[in-house]
Amino acid sequence: MKTLFVLTVFGGGLVHATLAPALRIADVAPDIPLIVVILLALRRGPEFGCVAGFVAGLLQDVAAGGLIGVQALTKSLVGFGLGAAGGRLRVTQPLVQVPGLVLLTVAEGVVRFTLLQLFRFPAPFGELMTFVVLPQALYNGFLGAALVFALAWTDALKERAT
Amino acid sequence: MRGVLVLGTVVAACLLLLTVQTRGHSTPTAEALAFITTPIQSGLAKMNRAAVNVWSTYLDWKNVRAENRRLREENQQLRVESLQVTETAMENQRLRRLLALQQRLPLATLSAEIIAREWGGWVRSLTVNRGRGDNVARLTAVISPEGLIGRVMEVRSGTSVIQVLTDPASTVGAHVVRTRTAGIVEGEPRGTMRLKYMAREGGGIQVGDLVVTSGAGGVFPRGIPIGRVRAIDDRGSALFHYAVLAPVVDFARVDEVLLLTGDTRHDVAAAFPRDGGG
Numbered sequence A: 001m002k003t004l005f006v007l008t009v010f011g012g013g014l015v016h017a018t019l020a021p022a023l024r025i026a027d028v029a030p031d032i033p034l035i036v037v038i039l040l041a042l043r044r045g046p047e048f049g050c051v052a053g054f055v056a057g058l059l060q061d062v063a064a065g066g067l068i069g070v071q072a073l074t075k076s077l078v079g080f081g082l083g084a085a086g087g088r089l090r091v092t093q094p095l096v097q098v099p100g101l102v103l104l105t106v107a108e109g110v111v112r113f114t115l116l117q118l119f120r121f122p123a124p125f126g127e128l129m130t131f132v133v134l135p136q137a138l139y140n141g142f143l144g145a146a147l148v149f150a151l152a153w154t155d156a157l158k159e160r161a162t
Numbered sequence B: 001m002r003g004v005l006v007l008g009t010v011v012a013a014c015l016l017l018l019t020v021q022t023r024g025h026s027t028p029t030a031e032a033l034a035f036i037t038t039p040i041q042s043g044l045a046k047m048n049r050a051a052v053n054v055w056s057t058y059l060d061w062k063n064v065r066a067e068n069r070r071l072r073e074e075n076q077q078l079r080v081e082s083l084q085v086t087e088t089a090m091e092n093q094r095l096r097r098l099l100a101l102q103q104r105l106p107l108a109t110l111s112a113e114i115i116a117r118e119w120g121g122w123v124r125s126l127t128v129n130r131g132r133g134d135n136v137a138r139l140t141a142v143i144s145p146e147g148l149i150g151r152v153m154e155v156r157s158g159t160s161v162i163q164v165l166t167d168p169a170s171t172v173g174a175h176v177v178r179t180r181t182a183g184i185v186e187g188e189p190r191g192t193m194r195l196k197y198m199a200r201e202g203g204g205i206q207v208g209d210l211v212v213t214s215g216a217g218g219v220f221p222r223g224i225p226i227g228r229v230r231a232i233d234d235r236g237s238a239l240f241h242y243a244v245l246a247p248v249v250d251f252a253r254v255d256e257v258l259l260l261t262g263d264t265r266h267d268v269a270a271a272f273p274r275d276g277g278g
Helices: A002-019 A032-044 A046-064 A070-088 A094-117 A125-161 B002-022 B026-104
Strands: B109-118 B125-128 B141-143 B148-155 B160-164 B171-176 B182-187 B193-199 B210-213 B225-233 B240-247 B256-260
Touching: A032 A046, A032 A070, A032 A094, A032 A125, A046 A070, A046 B002, A046 B026, A070 A094, A070 B002, A094 A125, B026 B109, B026 B256, B125 B148, B125 B256, B171 B193, B171 B225, B193 B225
Parallel strands: none
Antiparallel strands: B109 B125, B109 B256, B125 B160, B141 B148, B141 B256, B148 B160, B171 B182, B171 B210, B182 B193, B193 B240, B210 B225, B225 B240
């Protein structure tokens, strides 16, 4: 379990640093660690989601070279919140997955912006939402849904094998 | 309860980190965390570069393959075009020679294109795209820039059939240019020609001598090259002897001809080359 956690969170964070530039579409890259945190939170619950979000966010903060702790905090909140609400959501439906991931990314962006305001972050909110958060949210939505579908398919194959 | 505790710890850790940084201790914190993550990050970056290299090699290979296919098609196309250009150039050359001959000849002529060939041993004929509509008459002489081809044996509405010199039924009055020895050129079933009925006395013909039309009979103008002596068949005490001729015209390859439609009582020897018959 711990190995899986380390591999998933570290892998997600570092894959983001290396693979995200390659996945860029029209200068928009997906937030792979956020997708990983969401998937983990849905499968493992709020505590797991919270710790996964913290570690993944921390790694991103270190890699990005900004204020360490901002993404750790936002992602841990997203992980906890989704882990807690996951049981009540029909997350296997693609119609839920795509908008859900979009909304979560936007929520994470809003929380991050609010937090950064404490440290006098200069970028205007509207511009940030239009050109950074919303495009990334859409990308996350589709990529995350594809990952959910791939995981479900893998699980089905495993079940059939056993 | 445990979940709230975990969340509280995490939030507290984050806020602590942020507070430490705002108090001016950001560098040691970042360095400590980077110390752990940098080696893993470097390793993954190397793997990423290797994967990207493999991918770009594959893409290059794919592009080279596509380019290779495209170049092959282009090469094929260019070959066809080159053949067409060569063919056109050769046709142009042939037509120029035919036109030059037409202008040199003191006769009325009609150019024609060969549209069919009959090459069996029984009959050797060519069909041209000129016929009754072009006022072609039977027995019209047919020539090429190299020499005599034959005569029109059948005239149809849009075509005419030419009896070639090598046709077994073909006979043409001829003489050897150098010795003026007269004879008759006949076609043979095996596709060759023979100069027959040459008088032994006054013969003295040699291999390589040029044989031209004699003009006797009025069908062919005098002086059109027919062939060159390839071998002499001396039959000892016989009254006549024979010579095997090599035609000056390659009947199998000729594509355009001239039909001599006007008065044929002319000596046209000056219009033809004397050196090699072609």
